[in-house]
Amino acid sequence: MDFFRGRRLRADPAIRRMTAETELRPQDLIQPWFAYETDDSKYKKPIGSMPGQYQLSIPELLRRAEKAVKNGLVSCLLFGIPREKDPQGSQAYAEKGIVQQAVRALKKEFPDLYVITDVCLCEYTSHGHCGLVRGEDIQNDPTLELLARTALSHVRAGADMVAPSDMMDGRVAVIREALDEHGHTGVPLMSYAVKYASAFYGPFREAAEGAPKFGDRKTHQMDPANRREALREAAADLSEGADLLMVKPAGPYLDIIRDLYEAFDAPVAAYQVSGEYALIKAAAERGWVDGTAVALESLLGIKRAGASMILTYFAEELLPLLK
Numbered sequence: 001m002d003f004f005r006g007r008r009l010r011a012d013p014a015i016r017r018m019t020a021e022t023e024l025r026p027q028d029l030i031q032p033w034f035a036y037e038t039d040d041s042k043y044k045k046p047i048g049s050m051p052g053q054y055q056l057s058i059p060e061l062l063r064r065a066e067k068a069v070k071n072g073l074v075s076c077l078l079f080g081i082p083r084e085k086d087p088q089g090s091q092a093y094a095e096k097g098i099v100q101q102a103v104r105a106l107k108k109e110f111p112d113l114y115v116i117t118d119v120c121l122c123e124y125t126s127h128g129h130c131g132l133v134r135g136e137d138i139q140n141d142p143t144l145e146l147l148a149r150t151a152l153s154h155v156r157a158g159a160d161m162v163a164p165s166d167m168m169d170g171r172v173a174v175i176r177e178a179l180d181e182h183g184h185t186g187v188p189l190m191s192y193a194v195k196y197a198s199a200f201y202g203p204f205r206e207a208a209e210g211a212p213k214f215g216d217r218k219t220h221q222m223d224p225a226n227r228r229e230a231l232r233e234a235a236a237d238l239s240e241g242a243d244l245l246m247v248k249p250a251g252p253y254l255d256i257i258r259d260l261y262e263a264f265d266a267p268v269a270a271y272q273v274s275g276e277y278a279l280i281k282a283a284a285e286r287g288w289v290d291g292t293a294v295a296l297e298s299l300l301g302i303k304r305a306g307a308s309m310i311l312t313y314f315a316e317e318l319l320p321l322l323k
């Protein structure tokens with residue numbers, strides 16, 4: 001009989017491990033955290049739609065980081081929720097803003113933890129938009145300078161890498177220029193190059209208190225229908241100085257991750273966003289799926305598609321399993 005016997009190489013755990021083409025490693029996973037500006041050092045507020053995730057005071061953030069680092073966490077991504085919001089999002093680029101304080105505290109306690117910051121205005125503006133607003137219009141060019149100031153303030157506080165998520169045109173160029181002008185030529189820039197206007201960000205907007213007060217993000221984030229446009233966005237960001245490209249969300253956009261991986265020689269990152277996390281957690285809580293197994297499989301799929309790093313709220317939880 002002449003047929004393919006694929007089962008020979010699946011017959012026992014050793015040969016399965018030896019023939020595995022993809023592997024999740026601790027350094028593949030980047031944990032996002034939400035730093036909350038408060039005088040209450042014990043502040044640790046659960047995010048209802050993201051079980052296991054919290055808004056954290058800086059001392060609580062440090063406690064959390066300590067455990068994660070012990071478990072092998074290599075890198076985190078920071079978001080900030082400021083006490084005061086205004087139309088200009090001025091706390092985004094304040095020297096003593098919440099993210100700037102959190103970065104200083106984290107780098108002081110854990111110098112080896114690689115701290116990435118999300119650069120955007122939406123958590124800091126009273127209207128919840130990613131840029132300056134005039135009427136209903138989210139103004140592109142006037143926003144650029146504020147994004148550059150934000151990124152620079154993060155780097156001055158000690159951020160190892162900045163990740164602009166605002167999707168204004170030209171922001172990679174102005175941020176790169178601002179960092180270089182101030183001598184930070186060695187700080188890499190990970191661009192949320194291909195960020196879709198996605199319903200999967202819903203839980204994040206509760207977490208970061210950054211839902212737009214009117215309108216939506218469709219004039220700057222990409223249409224989920226589009227694939228070829230992703231290549232244009234990515235090429236533009238690379239030419240403007242991005243070192244790494246990110247695709248977001250991850251799971252529903254595996255084709256885009258693969259496209260970027262094949263089209264460019266820059267590393268590709270993917271963001272498994274709040275809604276992807278929430279869906280898995282919700283089904284697991286009901287006992288409908290094995291949450292840990294589904295989480296691991298979803299991340300393996302993202303890696304197999306071509307992502308060399310994955311931003312995921314599962315990082316802390318899964319690290320002990322990857323050691």
Ligand code: PBG
Pocket residue numbers: 118119120121122123165166200201202203204205217272273274275
């Ligand atoms: C914007 C930003 C968002 C996310 C990361 N950065 C929200 C948005 O664009 O509306 C979403 C992350 C997630 O859903 O986990 N600062």
